[in-house]
Amino acid sequence: MKVAVLGSFLIAILHSILFFDQKLGISVFLFCIALGFFFIYILDKNGKIKNKKALILCIPILLISATYFIYNNSFFYVANILALIILFTLMIVLAVFENIRLGYFFNRLFYLVIGPIEFFEEAVGSIIDTVSSLFKKQEKSKEKNEKIRKVIIGIFITIPILIVVLILLSSADSIFSNELKEVISTIFSLDIFEKETYVNFLLRLIFVLTIAVYLIGLLYNILEDNFCEEDIIEKKKWTIDSIVGNTILTILNLVYLVFCYIQISVLFMKSGNMQDFEYASYARQGFFQLMAVSIINLVIILITSKRNEINKKINYTKIMNLFLATFTLIILVSSFYRMYLYEQEFGYTFLRLMVYFSLITEAILIIPTVMYILDFKINLTKTYFVVIIIMYIIVNYINIDNIIAKRNIDRYFEDSTGTYKLDMNYLETLSVDATGQIKRLEGINDENIIFQVNNYLTNTKSKVENVTWQNFNINRIIARSKLKE
Numbered sequence: 370m371k372v373a374v375l376g377s378f379l380i381a382i383l384h385s386i387l388f389f390d391q392k393l394g395i396s397v398f399l400f401c402i403a404l405g406f407f408f409i410y411i412l413d414k415n416g417k418i419k420n421k422k423a424l425i426l427c428i429p430i431l432l433i434s435a436t437y438f439i440y441n442n443s444f445f446y447v448a449n450i451l452a453l454i455i456l457f458t459l460m461i462v463l464a465v466f467e468n469i470r471l472g473y474f475f476n477r478l479f480y481l482v483i484g485p486i487e488f489f490e491e492a493v494g495s496i497i498d499t500v501s502s503l504f505k506k507q508e509k510s511k512e513k514n515e516k517i518r519k520v521i522i523g524i525f526i527t528i529p530i531l532i533v534v535l536i537l538l539s540s541a542d543s544i545f546s547n548e549l550k551e552v553i554s555t556i557f558s559l560d561i562f563e564k565e566t567y568v569n570f571l572l573r574l575i576f577v578l579t580i581a582v583y584l585i586g587l588l589y590n591i592l593e594d595n596f597c598e599e600d601i602i603e604k605k606k607w608t609i610d611s612i613v614g615n616t617i618l619t620i621l622n623l624v625y626l627v628f629c630y631i632q633i634s635v636l637f638m639k640s641g642n643m644q645d646f647e648y649a650s651y652a653r654q655g656f657f658q659l660m661a662v663s664i665i666n667l668v669i670i671l672i673t674s675k676r677n678e679i680n681k682k683i684n685y686t687k688i689m690n691l692f693l694a695t696f697t698l699i700i701l702v703s704s705f706y707r708m709y710l711y712e713q714e715f716g717y718t719f720l721r722l723m724v725y726f727s728l729i730t731e732a733i734l735i736i737p738t739v740m741y742i743l744d745f746k747i748n749l750t751k752t753y754f755v756v757i758i759i760m761y762i763i764v765n766y767i768n769i770d771n772i773i774a775k776r777n778i779d780r781y782f783e784d785s786t787g788t789y790k791l792d793m794n795y796l797e798t799l800s801v802d803a804t805g806q807i808k809r810l811e812g813i814n815d816e817n818i819i820f821q822v823n824n825y826l827t828n829t830k831s832k833v834e835n836v837t838w839q840n841f842n843i844n845r846i847i848a849r850s851k852l853k854e
Contacts, residue, residue: 372414373592374499376407377584381577387839389573393446394840395438401430401453408461415592423463429758430456436765439843441800444719445765452761458482465597480596485586491593492585611686614673618689621669625696632703659704660724663731666697667738671749674742690742694735701732716792717776722769730760768844770799774806793821801829804848826852 383403387396405427412418433449433456462469462477469477485492539546590596670690705728712721737752774796781791796807810822833849836842 371499371502373411373588374495374581374585376411377581377588378577380404380407380584381580384580385573385577389576390569391837392840392842393437394842394845396839397437397449397453398431398434401434404457405430408457411588412461412464412591417465417591417597419467419597420464423460426456426460426463429762430460432762433765438841440765440768440770441802441842441844442719442770443800449765456758461591465591477596481587481590484590484596485583488586488589488593489582491589492582495585495589496582615685615689617669618673618686618693621666622689622692622696625693625700629696629699629703632699659700659707660727660731663697663700663704666693666700667731667734670694670697670738670742687742691739694739694742698732698735701728701735704728716780716789716795717773718795719769719773722773723764726760726764730757733760768802770802771806774799774803778806778809791818793818797821797825797828799825800844801832801848802844804829804844804851808851808854 380403384400387400409418409424418424430453433452436445436449458478458481462474462481466474466477535549539549670693673686674690705725708721708724708728733756734753737747737749737756740747741749777791777796780789796803799807804826807822807825810818813819829848830852833845833852836845836849
């Protein structure tokens with residue numbers, strides 16, 4: 370455990386350097402690289418990696434962490450931290466098991482996170498043992514210890530001599546004297562003797578110790594405990610009775626048949642017969658509910674199709690599930706169209722664009738679901754996970770705040786009737802990623818909008834002023850250059 374202990378402290382110190390009193394930026398990407406390498410090295414060295422395919426999760430981990438030095442969307446600023454924690458825990462659990470039952474998999478995920486608390490005493494003990502072992506080695510190597518002692522003595526003897534020499538050299542050369550004064554003033558301007566510095570150091574030390582102890586406990590949890598033992602519980606395949614399942618599917622399909630008929634006849638066919646505002650309000654009434662219904666339908670399809678895994682023939686259950694998948698697709702299209710109508714009337718927001726992405730993701734998931742119904746050899750859980758993570762990464766990288774600002778401002782400039790009202794109260798809440806688009810409004814003749822634009826640009830300027838290497842972010846640098854134009 371000595372390497373694990375030392376590595377945990379290095380990771381904890383790196384965490385302190387990158388994140389303590391700093392905004393998130395390239396630091397997240399660098400930390401994920403270090404943490405991923407550390408875990409993979411320790412697990413591989415101890416022979417715990419049973420499934421190397423799990424390490425492919427390093428790709429989405431690095432892609433998501435890289436967004437912190439490119440974009441600044443406030444939602445993903447928080448959500449991606451949770452996503453990275455989930456992906457790291459998924460990677461570790463999947464890597465240490467060759468095969469794992471789904472129920473036991475979630476059990477291991479939960480225990481991986483809270484398990485280190487159980488090993489607090491062992492973690493502290495291993496730190497003490499590692500420190501004492503370093504001193505023991507020094508005692509065994511007397512020759513090496515003697516050399517270190519002599520070097521320390523030499524340094525102490527050199528200090529007073531060095532002071533005298535520096536005084537003489539400074540008096541002999543004015544340029545050298547000025548350079549030396551500047552170096553000394555720089556050192557003492559760091560406020561290393563101030564009270565705030567002591568508090569800062571103490572907090573850093575607490576953070577480092579807490580993270581190091583947790584990481585050591587986490588490794589104890591995996592390496593020393595029975596964490597990696599295979600689940601010996603008998604696997605029970607839960608299925609629903611075919612008559613019960615077919616009854617549920619038949620009733621639902623009849624209801625959806627009526628509903629989809631109304632959608633096609635009212636929402637799609639009669640759109641021209643209703644006023645725009647009235648029609649947009651009607652469309653607003655249901656897209657979130659329809660999203661929920663589509664998710665419920667996918668779950669029902671998975672449950673009722675489970676019984677048909679060994680039955681390769683087309684039977685009533687499969688036909689009903691195919692109808693249900695078709696109706697689900699129509700419901701998703703209806704939801705998408707409702708959102709489109711509402712967005713056309715009231716403009717673009719983060720939530721409305723996220724609804725689009727969610728609906729597109731659900732529509733894509735119907736493809737492997739139909740394949741599953743028709744008994745294609747497909748791992749549905751992995752396929753769902755891959756589709757969802759790919760769509761999540763895509764929405765991270767489209768620069769969503771810039772798109773929202775661009776689309777709304779484009780519509781404002783293109784509106785020849787003057788009826789479109791630009792929601793500057795909302796645009797002011799966007800991140801620095803939208804700076805270039807909002808600057809387009811500086812030359813218009815609306816005093817209210819100009820006032821809010823100036824507020825946004827002033828706030829943005831304060832956000833991009835203090836850029837350090839830890840919080841380096843491409844869009845902050847771009848925004849800062851645009852503000853200088």
